[in-house]
Every structure is written in structure tokens, then in C-alpha cells.
Amino acid sequence: MRWVYVALGLGAAVTLVPFVWLIRSALMQDAQMFVAPPEWIPDPFQWSNFTEALTAQPFGRYFVNTVVIAVISVLGTVVTCSIAAFSFSRLRWRGRDAVFAVLLSSIMLPYAVTLIPTFVMWQELGALDTIIPLTVPSWFAGAGGGVLNVFLLRQFFLTIPFELDEAAYIDGASPWRVFWTVVMPLSRPALIVVTIFTFIGTWNDFLGPLLYLTDEESYTLSIGLASFQSMYITQWGYLMAASAAVIAPIIALFFFLQRYFIEGVTLTGIKN
């Protein structure tokens, strides 16, 4: 058994070294950063890297922009994906399974195929440089790759006993009421999983904001960081501080909701 721990320890060390490197660089003065062999403990701790990097470009504004886009997208995805999943799992209508199969086929579609026409469409509608192209699709059940969420929720809804619905219908409830008072309250874990992964997906999205947001005022953290990188290409202390600041919220979120992360990854992997 001991060799298992030795192997895991080695693996963990290799996995964590880039993080250590990130943090030590974020807190070092340039002079110390460039000595060989490398030093690991900053002396002195250069906290000003953070304040200077984060004020050199309006990262606060980028943060707000990113949160706004993420919140609208998460709301849209959760609402429209769960009503679709409800329809596809618990309401009987003709053609249901065929429609669902067609929707599901879009999961494997490479995003590059729809990229250009979608861009042209938003351009024609005059929606460039707004958050519309980045948020509106999520109000159509996530559109494209978002169908995976419909699939996950549907799988989850199918595990809820149908007797609950029938009982509610006998009491004269409408399908909407069944959805809202029976299915949704019982589906919290699945809803949290969808929330987390949609949030992270929007938070990390790069190509979308790169295409649609050209005004610096409306930048998200991803493109903000990329443009910061191209401007401060040799200021490693600043670059690492800014990167650490972009990474931190996601890591924090993970530690609060760890259980759901693992559950979500497992769900996507096993159910397929």
C-alpha cells in the first residue's frame, strides 16, 4: 500500500507545482523572480503586484461584466432547460421522443460550424458589442451545447416517482403546477449541477466575448486578461497576480460546492 501513497504524492506534487509557481510569482519582485536557481519564498512579499495589476486595467469592471453575463446565462439555462426537460420526461405528447432525439444530435456538433452564420446573424441584427449574443441563446435551452443540460435534467427527472404527478393531477393541478411544486423542489442537486457548469462555462468563455465585445468597457475577465497579457508581456509579477485573481473566484466556488462538482462530472460521464 505504501507505494500507492508515494505515487499519489508524486503526482500531487507535479499537479500542484504550477499553482505554487503562480502564487510565488504573483508575490515576487522582478529582481527575485529572475534569479537562478529559482527561489520559492517571496522576500519581501510584493502585495502591490495585485493592486497595481488590477488597477492597470479596469479588472473590477471586467469582473462585473462577467458576472452580469454569467447570471443572465445561468438563469436562462436553468429555466428553459428544466421546462424542456420536464416536457421531454413527464408530459406525454406525440412526437416527443423524436423531437428530443433530434435536439440531442446537436451535442456533438463542433461549434465552428455554426460560428460564422451566428456571427453574421447578430451583425445583421445590430447586436455586436452588446451582451445579447452572449446571453440570449441561453434563454433557448442553452442552444447548441446546452442540450446536454436538458439531457441531464431529463435523466434526473425520470428518477422521480410518477405517482407524485398523478396524485397532483387528481387534485386538479396543472402541468405547470406539477413542474413547479413537485418536480423542481425534488431536483435541487441536478439544478445546482447545471447552475455550476453553466456558470463556469460562461466565466471561462473566450471566443464568444472575443467575437462580440470590441469595446474595452464591456470586456469580460477572459478577454481582459488576454489583452492585459499582450500589453504587459514581460511584467510577470503583474501577469501572475492578474491570473491568480481570475482563478480565485472559481476555486472558491469549488470549495463551497465541491460535492456537486464531482457529482456533475460523474453524471455527464456515466449517463452517456
Added chain:
Amino acid sequence: MALSGQKRMERRWGWILAVPAILGFLIFTAGPMVASLAFSLTDWQIGGTPSFVGVQNYQDLVRDELFWQSLSVTTYYTLGSVPVALIVAFAVAMLLNQRVRGLAIWRTIFYLPTLVPSIANVVLWIWIFNPDFGLLNSLLRQHGMWIYDEGTAVPSLIIMSTWGFGNTMVIFLAGLQGVPRHLYEAVSIDGGGPLRRFWHVTLPMMTPTIFYNLVVGVVGTFQVFNQAYVMTEGGPGNATLFYVYYLFRKAFRESEMGYASALAWVLFMVIVLVTFLLFRNARRWVYYEMAAAR
């Protein structure tokens, strides 16, 4: 409960609630797909009017050296990074499945890199690959050029992508935990050791999970973009001219919308073909309990 009123109500609500998803599919998937096929048959600059040119774009494409370069670079990257990530993820998942203490902590450590937002990840690795003061050269006491040399650029990006094996590992671990105990016991009773248990139980039972991760990995790596855009700009010497990056450049830098749409459709066909081959090949090695039960 087959009251006709109930049935009618379900049917009505069923359609209404599915409308956003159906519209989303039509507007953001089916529509653009057809449109991009149509675009690919035109010569079209942004702002100009498209003119029909038939299959001209596809003919140009066959003669376009950069197209072949981008296709081969992307294939190289896929062939390198997918197997490496699968093996590393599987090995670590096997270790974690040995009933180790502190499983949650280990799992968290290995999962952490996947949480790093893509662009922050790219910026971090530019610094790690820095030839003068980067982490890798400092540790190895070498003077490797990493992403700045044609020969090592793609392998470097493969190393970088392997760091994010956590997702795959978590899926493998869940799969391993689902292998029925009694199968292992059966092998042990027959006098089989750990190697035999691995070969005759673990591996066959894990083939569906391996297959899933393989398909997801291949489809994902065929579409890499951020590394090329931020780290290397396709260089040095087009060594990292990834397919989607080349497409992006054609469409949004050189404004050749028709040509870029042809590139998009070729990518689509390639991915369909590769997944089809993977699925056909899967019958030979992926074990499904259902099939065995028949």
C-alpha cells in the same frame, strides 16, 4: 389516469414547454448549419455581397498548404494529447480506487487544474514555458525552447493539456467504483492475482467509460483555439496552426467568410467521420453488459 382532458392538457403543455428548446435548435443550430453550407459555396467578404462560386472554395482548399498544415497539426495534437491524458487519468483513478485514505483530498488536488479558466491557464503556462526564467527550465536546468521552437511547440501544448486530466479522472474513478465486487472475488477464487484482475475484470468493465472519454477527448481536441490565439498565434512557422484558429483567422482577420465556412464544413465532416469510425471500431472492444446478456 387516461382521462381525455388530462391527455389534452399534457399535450398542450408539452408543446408549450418544449418551444424554447425547439426554437433554440432551429435558430442556433439547424439554421446556422444550413447557412454555413450555403456560405461555403460563395465568395464573400464581410460587408460585401456574396456571389455564388459553386464548389470553388473546396477546390481551393485542397490546394491550400495551410489547410493541410492545420489539419495535420491538429491531428498531431489530438493523437498526442488524448492517449496521454487517458492513460494518466486512468492510472491516477486506479491509484485512488485502492481504498486510499483521504480520497476527497487527493481527488480535489488532481481536479484543481481543470478549474483554472482557460485564458488564465494559458497566461500561466506562457510563464512556465519561458525559456529564460520559466518553471520548466528552472527545474530541469535546461534551456528548452518549448512553445518557441517548431519541433517542441505541439508536444509542449500536449504537456500543458495533460495538466487538466482531472475531469477525465473523476469520470474514470466513478466508473471504477461501479465495477461489481463479486467479479473481482470470482477471479481471486480462481487464483488470479492483481494483474489478472486488472486484465480480465477492470479493463473490460471500464471499456464503455474509456470509450466515452476517448470520443469526448477527440472531439474536444479537434477544436482547440485559445492556446493558438493567445500563446503562439499559430507559430512558430505555423507549427501550432490549429484548425479552428486557422478558420478564425480566415473568417475574422482576412474576412473570407465563404472560404472559412468551407473550412467549417470540412471540420464537421472530419469529426463526423472520426466519430463514426470510433463507434464502428468500438463494437470490437467496448463491452456492453446488455449485449452479453442476450
